[in-house]
Amino acid sequence: MPVRASSGIGRRCPVHSSSQRSPGSPDYEFRPPDDWSDFAGVVGLAYGGYDHSPDHRAVVAELLEPKRSLLARTADGPCATLAGYSLEMTLPGAGPSPVFGLGYVAVSPAHRRRGLMRELVRRTLTDLHTARAEPVAVLNSTEPGIYGRLGFGTASQAVSLAVPVEARELAEIPADGGPPLTLDVTSPAEAEAAVAAVCRGCLGERPGMLRREGAWLRRSLADPPADRGGAGRLLCMLATDGTGPRGYALYRLTAGWTRSYPRYTVSVHDLGATDPAGYALLWRALLDIDLGGTVTANARPVDDPVLALLTDPRSAAPTVRDQLYARAVDVDRALAGRGYAVETELVLEVSDPLCPWNEGRWRLITGPAEADCVRTRAAADLALTARELGSLLLGGGSVTQLALAGRVTELRPGAVRAAAAAFRHDPAPFCPVVF
Numbered sequence: 202m203p204v205r206a207s208s209g210i211g212r213r214c215p216v217h218s219s220s221q222r223s224p225g226s227p228d229y230e231f232r233p234p235d236d237w238s239d240f241a242g243v244v245g246l247a248y249g250g251y252d253h254s255p256d257h258r259a260v261v262a263e264l265l266e267p268k269r270s271l272l273a274r275t276a277d278g279p280c281a282t283l284a285g286y287s288l289e290m291t292l293p294g295a296g297p298s299p300v301f302g303l304g305y306v307a308v309s310p311a312h313r314r315r316g317l318m319r320e321l322v323r324r325t326l327t328d329l330h331t332a333r334a335e336p337v338a339v340l341n342s343t344e345p346g347i348y349g350r351l352g353f354g355t356a357s358q359a360v361s362l363a364v365p366v367e368a369r370e371l372a373e374i375p376a377d378g379g380p381p382l383t384l385d386v387t388s389p390a391e392a393e394a395a396v397a398a399v400c401r402g403c404l405g406e407r408p409g410m411l412r413r414e415g416a417w418l419r420r421s422l423a424d425p426p427a428d429r430g431g432a433g434r435l436l437c438m439l440a441t442d443g444t445g446p447r448g449y450a451l452y453r454l455t456a457g458w459t460r461s462y463p464r465y466t467v468s469v470h471d472l473g474a475t476d477p478a479g480y481a482l483l484w485r486a487l488l489d490i491d492l493g494g495t496v497t498a499n500a501r502p503v504d505d506p507v508l509a510l511l512t513d514p515r516s517a518a519p520t521v522r523d524q525l526y527a528r529a530v531d532v533d534r535a536l537a538g539r540g541y542a543v544e545t546e547l548v549l550e551v552s553d554p555l556c557p558w559n560e561g562r563w564r565l566i567t568g569p570a571e572a573d574c575v576r577t578r579a580a581a582d583l584a585l586t587a588r589e590l591g592s593l594l595l596g597g598g599s600v601t602q603l604a605l606a607g608r609v610t611e612l613r614p615g616a617v618r619a620a621a622a623a624f625r626h627d628p629a630p631f632c633p634v635v636f
C-alpha cells in the first residue's frame with residue numbers, strides 16, 4: 202500500500218537530533234515535493250554542483266514518486282531531499298516482494314550536520330510503520346559510514362573485475378542440448394523488450410534482484426550522451442535461441458592504444474542470462490571483442506558465475522565492496538516476510554532507537570516456506586541492533602562474522618550457529634540497479 206510521506210507535513214520545526222545545532226538555526230518545513238524541479242537544485246548542489254543533463258533529468262524525474270518522497274525547506278526554498286520508491290525486490294525464499302527504496306538523500310551544504318538527513322529518514326520510516334506499508338527499506342549509499350547509525354546494515358556486496366586480455370580464457374562447459382544460440386548487437390532502445398524478458402526470468406531466485414519494467418527498465422537502458430565521459434555509446438548484446446532471448450549484456454567501449462596496438466576497455470554495465478549457456482556465450486563474446494583489451498565490470502554478484510568460468514580468476518583482481526543497505530521498518534513483518542534455509546526458533550533482543558516500536562524481544566520461528574515473528578517475554582538468544590538485523594535481511598550478512606566482531610551477542614550457546622544457518626542465502630544477494 203503506498204504511503205504518503207506525511208508525518209508533520211507543513212509544520213515548521215527545528216531539527217536538533219545532532220548536538221551541533223547552533224543558535225539561530227532556521228526552522229524547517231517538511232512536505233512532499235511537487236515534482237523533480239523541487240529536488241533538482243538541492244541534488245545538484247549536494248553532489249558537487251554537477252547539474253543533470255536534460256536527458257538524465259528526464260529519466261530521474263520519471264522515476265520520482267512525489268507522494269512517497271519528502272523535502273525539507275526554509276523560507277528560502279528546498280534544502281534537503283529524500284526520494285521514496287515503490288520497489289519490488291526478491292527476498293530470500295519469498296520471491297519478488299514490495300520494499301521501499303530511498304534515493305537522492307541530499308542536504309544542501311549550508312544545512313548539513315543539523316540532523317536533516319536523520320529527520321527525513323525518521324519521518325519516512327515512521328510513515329511506513331504507521332501505514333503498515335513495505336516492511337523493509339533499502340538504499341545505496343555514497344559512503345559506507347553514513348547509514349549504520351540509522352539502522353541500515355550492509356545487505357549485499359558487489360565485486361568489481363578487470364579481466365586483462367591475456368587472462369580471458371573461459372572453461373569449456375558441456376552443451377545443454379537446447380537450441381543453438383545466436384548473438385546480436387543492437388541499441389538498448391531496440392533491445393528493450395528482450396532485456397525486459399530476461400530481467401523477468403532472472404527475478405526469482407537471487408535476493409536483491411529488482412523488478413525492472415517501464416521507467417526502471419528505461420533507467421537501466423538510458424544513455425545520455427552528456428554522461429558518457431568520453432566512452433562510446435551503450436551497446437546491447439543479445440543471446441537468442443529460436444524461442445526468444447536468453448541473455449543480454451549492456452556494455453560500452455573506451456578507445457585506448459598501447460604501442461600501436463588497440464587495447465580498448467570493454468565496460469560491462471549489466472549482464473543477465475536465464476541459463477548457463479547464454480551466460481557463458483555472452484562473457485565469451487565480451488572477452489573476444491575486436492580491439493578489446495581489459496574487460497571491466499564494476500558491480501557483479503560476489504558469487505558471479507564468471508568467477509567460476511575464468512580459468513585464471515586471480516588475474517581479474519576481484520574486489521569486494523558494500524552494495525545495498527537494508528533495514529527493517531517493522532521487525533516482525535520484515536522477518537516473517539522472508540524464507541530461511543532451516544527450521545529453527547530464536548529469540549532476538551533488538552535495539553532500535555530510531556524506530557522505537559522495534560525495540561525489545563522477538564520470537565522468530567523459521568522454515569524454508571514460511572516464518573513467524575511475534576513479541577515475547579522469553580529470554581533472548583541473541584542481542585543485536587537494527588543495523589546488524591538489516592544486514593541479515595537479504596541473506597547476505599553472516600551472523601557468525603558479526604558475532605566474532607562483537608556486533609551480535611550470543612546469549613544462549615548454539616544460537617549463533619542456528620541463526621547463521623537460518624539467515625544465510627545461496628545465491629548471495631545482489632542488486633543490479635543503483636537508485
Ligand SMILES: CC(C)(COP(=O)(O)OP(=O)(O)OC[C@H]1O[C@@H](n2cnc3c(N)ncnc32)[C@H](O)[C@@H]1OP(=O)(O)O)[C@@H](O)C(=O)NCCC(=O)NCCS
Nearest residue numbers: 219247306307308313314315316317318319341342343346
Ligand atoms: C550525507 C548527507 C545526506 C548527510 O546529511 P546531514 O543532514 O548533514 O546529516 P545529519 O545531520 O542528519 O547527520 C546524522 C548523523 O550522521 C552523521 N553523518 C552525516 N554525514 C555523514 C557522512 N558522510 N559520513 C559519516 N557520517 C555522517 C552525522 O555526523 C550525524 O552523526 P551523529 O548521529 O553522531 O550526530 C549530506 O552530507 C549530503 O547531502 N552529502 C552529499 C550527498 C550524499 O552523499 N548523500 C547520501 C546519499 S546515499
